[in-house]
Amino acid sequence: MKPTFASRTQGMGTSIFSEISMLARKHDAVNLGQGFPDYDTPDFMKQSAIEAIVQGKNQYAIGSGERILRHAIARHSEHWYGLSFDPDDEITVTSGATEALFCSLLAIINPGDEVIVFQPYYDSYCPAIRMAGGIPIAVTLHAPYFSFNPMELAQAFSPKTKAIIINTPHNPTGTVFSLQELQFIAELCNEYHTIAICDEVYEHCVYDGITHVPMQKLASMTDKTVRISSMGKTFTATGWKIGWAIGSAEFQKALRSIHQFVVFASATPFQYAAAAGLSADDTLYREFALDLQKKRDYLFSVLEQYGLQPQKPAGSYFILCDISGVTTLPSTMFAKKLITELGVAAIPPETFYHTPEIGNRLLRFCFCKQDDTLHKAAERLSQLSTIL
Ligand SMILES: Cc1ncc(COP(=O)(O)O)c(C=O)c1O
Missing domain, CATH: 3.40.640.10 (Type I PLP-dependent aspartate aminotransferase-like (Major domain))
Structure with missing residues (x-):
């Protein structure tokens, strides 16, 4: 007889982060999905x-x-x-x-x-x-x-x-x-x-x-x-x-x-x-926040320029966009399209809701990335209209 596993494991599935990251790797996409920096810890x-x-x-x-x-x-x-x-x-x-x-x-x-x-x-x-x-x-x-x-x-x-x-x-x-x-x-x-x-x-x-x-x-x-x-x-x-x-x-x-x-x-x-x-000295904390603020402002202006209707965050390192202005697709499908056709990965937040419909017009972009990564994403997003 095959072993059975606890019922609590059912319905947990694979996290959306693993799914998006896997697809991003496969298509060599710029990964603005998962929330971690692509730059290093202080020396x-x-x-x-x-x-x-x-x-x-x-x-x-x-x-x-x-x-x-x-x-x-x-x-x-x-x-x-x-x-x-x-x-x-x-x-x-x-x-x-x-x-x-x-x-x-x-x-x-x-x-x-x-x-x-x-x-x-x-x-x-x-x-x-x-x-x-x-x-x-x-x-x-x-x-x-x-x-x-x-x-x-x-x-x-x-x-x-x-x-x-x-x-x-x-x-x-x-x-x-x-x-x-x-x-x-x-x-x-x-x-x-x-x-x-x-x-x-x-x-x-x-x-x-x-x-x-x-x-x-x-x-x-x-x-x-x-x-x-x-x-x-x-x-x-x-x-x-x-x-x-x-x-x-x-x-x-x-x-x-x-x-x-x-x-x-x-x-x-x-x-x-x-x-x-x-x-560490207060300066480290202040410079850290100021640096992130610059990255936020840059990515915000890019997302705004291409019609993704970003909401400016006061904190954290994510920008949520309302994709209604550019697509009628639900955000999970649109996120996959962005990865496979444009090479930019972002997280569809439907799984962060009890009622996923509320989140299916939203897309989360992470800005704690090197300036080069953000520039590369901007370059690719400039072609957004070609895949719509
Ligand atoms: C809101 C929130 N809480 C907790 C964590 C996880 O923190 P840690 O890596 O320290 O477990 C994260 C990581 O993304 C987060 O966004």
């Missing part, structure tokens, strides 16, 4: 990882994270947001933000609990909620500004709402929630005793002088929030998979009880390199 961080390896930091790390990194995370939190957390009891290092999200959900959710997510959402949220036995409830961020309707959000809350995932700056819309929006969400969380799981991996990717405000800043939410981030986006090191979760000691106890049996500990040498990165 001082690479050096720090090498030194850690040479110095013998190659065995299991402390389960909650190496002391040097937990302290660096605490200093970063204090410096950028004025939020003080105890590095011993209130910070845990994880294998990327993805593991922090997964373990947080397993630590918070009981079967049948509801978790509110804003759609479009980062693709790991709903599978992770379901694996924890929870039920994802989607609230739409409406085009063109990708903000939520307060009434719709209020209606999504109920006594069953155990948690809400708040991703700001937001992938894929580029929305950065304002203080007023966070206050509105906080009132609902307080009314329904809901925990806010905040995914802030793009915390330093904010543009035009806009400031990122963590939900944890709101006094009524400090002990009801877990703030998750990672070094992948800020330090151009997505492959190192070092992340963290910041929240109350009670929450950390629950999180660590799960984390110990998922990975036990995260890669030791990269924790030292992450500590070096987080301790």
Whole structure:
């Protein structure tokens, strides 16, 4: 008899990122699909990882994270947001933000609990909620500004709402929630005793002088929030998979009880390199955001020029376009056409929606790419009218 596998694996399929990247490779397309840079990690961080390896930091790390990194995370939190957390009891290092999200959900959710997510959402949220036995409830961020309707959000809350995932700056819309929006969400969380799981991996990717405000800043939410981030986006090191979760000691106890049996500990040498990165001068963070802002502006003007109706993002490193002006095809088909006939890859975000129809006029372009890559994409997009 053939072995059978768990029902939870059914319906998960292959992620749209793998599908698009495979097609992009086959057609030698300029890949503006998957969200990682095609330029390298800063030298001082690479050096720090090498030194850690040479110095013998190659065995299991402390389960909650190496002391040097937990302290660096605490200093970063204090410096950028004025939020003080105890590095011993209130910070845990994880294998990327993805593991922090997964373990947080397993630590918070009981079967049948509801978790509110804003759609479009980062693709790991709903599978992770379901694996924890929870039920994802989607609230739409409406085009063109990708903000939520307060009434719709209020209606999504109920006594069953155990948690809400708040991703700001937001992938894929580029929305950065304002203080007023966070206050509105906080009132609902307080009314329904809901925990806010905040995914802030793009915390330093904010543009035009806009400031990122963590939900944890709101006094009524400090002990009801877990703030998750990672070094992948800020330090151009997505492959190192070092992340963290910041929240109350009670929450950390629950999180660590799960984390110990998922990975036990995260890669030791990269924790030292992450500590070096987080301790960098403010200039590094500012130049990083300014550089990305230039890339955003360039790609935005290209997409606008060829009728793809981009929405300018305030944060993250993605631009969502409305393709209605150039095609009647749904975005998945149009994305495949762009790859095969023009050689440019972008992500159709239908799978980031509970209701895919909402996303089938949208296409996500990633701008954290070398200027040469963006120029090459622009050159190819200049031929867009020839394939329509
Ligand atoms: C919103 C969001 N959260 C989390 C992650 C994953 O972060 P990490 O690589 O640190 O697991 C990503 C990566 O694209 C993301 O866009």
